[in-house]
Amino acid sequence: MNIIWGGVGDSAKNKAIAGFVAAHIDGCERGFADFTTLGVMEEGRLLAGVVYHNYSPEAGVIELSAAATSKRWLTRPVLKAMFGYPFDEIGCQMAVLRVSEENRGMAEIARRFGFTGHRIPRLRGREEAEIIFTLTDNDWRAHPVNRR
Template sequence: MTLQTALFSNSVEPEANAAVADFASSRIWGEPGRFDRYCTLGVFQNEGLIAGVVYHNYDPQAGVVEMSAGAVSKRWLARPVLREMYSIAFDQLGCQAVIARHAEDRCDLRRMWKAVGAVEYVIPRLRGRNAPAEVVSILTEEAWKASPYMRH
């Protein structure tokens, strides 16, 4: 499986940036248009978009960005894509930490974030009274660089 990636922003390719964000939004919430002020990483296979990563809620003073992703297959999350995904946050955006939010019952996402070195905090009722608790995962630059995914 050959995967290719491309980074998009509103200043360079606004249409592609919006398309990747809408792709991710549709997979996460079932509808496009849920992101505001973002840049994206598109993951392509056979020239088709199979995953979109959205970098949003960027706070350059704190050095923090939130990352959300949606995909049509779990196979997109290969080691080279992981490296590029976090390199954008840490090396290009200059962040010291990356945050992700997901439902407590998303064991696959929780396992992936823990595998790269993130610490998680479970917050009851943040998604609503009868919804699963919200998990906030935070990955620091130091934890990412010490993770097994950075070994060659």
């Protein structure tokens, strides 16, 4: 697996990765604005993508949205790159994920990586709650994946 980066230096790649992620997330038809992306390639095809958006440099907070067509993409090198960007490269103190309460698989993954969940009723519409997951830089650095 290879990690690739989009961003202002490669706007076509940036848009392609963001489009992949948006196409795989229910309710994300509008896509993203002002974003940077990370992609995971395998055998010449995009396997997964992460979109970094809603960046608030004043607060040191950025939102991540991710999607994949395989569960094998979350390797140690990908995780280190995925969280290295917000915490090490741009100096964020917190990363945020928004997850439908119906997406139990993603909620479990977020908890395994140290995120803390906050359930907000009706945030995805009248009938659906959303869980706002937060991960501080301290919690990320204390995670077992960083102990090597």
